[in-house]
Amino acid sequence: MLEANLASIERRIEAAATSAGRDPSEITLIAVTKTVPIDRIQEAYDLGLRHFGESRLQEALPKIEALPDDITWHFIGKLQSNKAKKAAQHFPIIHTLENAAQVREIDKAGRPVDGLLELNIANESQKSGISTESVDDLLQCVIQSLHVRYRGLMTIGPNLSDPEQMRPYFKRLRELGERVGADWLSMGMSADFDVAIQEGATHIRVGSALFGERH
Numbered sequence: 001m002l003e004a005n006l007a008s009i010e011r012r013i014e015a016a017a018t019s020a021g022r023d024p025s026e027i028t029l030i031a032v033t034k035t036v037p038i039d040r041i042q043e044a045y046d047l048g049l050r051h052f053g054e055s056r057l058q059e060a061l062p063k064i065e066a067l068p069d070d071i072t073w074h075f076i077g078k079l080q081s082n083k084a085k086k087a088a089q090h091f092p093i094i095h096t097l098e099n100a101a102q103v104r105e106i107d108k109a110g111r112p113v114d115g116l117l118e119l120n121i122a123n124e125s126q127k128s129g130i131s132t133e134s135v136d137d138l139l140q141c142v143i144q145s146l147h148v149r150y151r152g153l154m155t156i157g158p159n160l161s162d163p164e165q166m167r168p169y170f171k172r173l174r175e176l177g178e179r180v181g182a183d184w185l186s187m188g189m190s191a192d193f194d195v196a197i198q199e200g201a202t203h204i205r206v207g208s209a210l211f212g213e214r215h
């Protein structure tokens, strides 16, 4: 099943990229492994995947420990600043920067970390991420940090049933990214990564389309 799912995801990536005149190899597929047990992640690794995303530190640590060390682990969950130093010790890429305290704690780990600013692109209450107006301040903070390398922007976006309705939000993230020199745009999940790729995603985060529904 995993193999067929991956083949189908790869076809979708290829079709979306081609339709937008992009090269599919520009797009990094991050396999989101929250709730997925180690043996299933190993299967995905054996199929050639090397980028994996986790959203909870406690759940991720044993997996990182058990799995091959040529995996690139992406932190994609809410990151409390009291856990940020520890996250930086294990994740070379953190997608969910949203305040200065986190950035200071990450710095204390003393390791290089690629950082993305998480945007609450639809200004939804209760959603994580910063508003468009706060981008410049947080960006300054990242640029002045010792170890966090600014890479770009990330968003989850509203939970809409029709992927086409996500297009304006992905477009908004891309336009903001152009203004603030983002090389990476982390946007698009199982239901809508095709649209995200058409709008410029460089990193897509895919869980259920690969591993099946989470329970």
Ligand SMILES: *Cc1c(COP(=O)(O)O)cnc(C)c1O
Pocket (backbone or CB within 6 Å): 032, 034, 055, 076, 077, 156, 189, 190, 191, 205, 206, 207, 208, 209
């Ligand atoms: C769970 C999760 C995903 C993957 O969601 P699917 O719809 O299962 O592909 C992507 N990004 C974040 C931040 C997540 O928490």
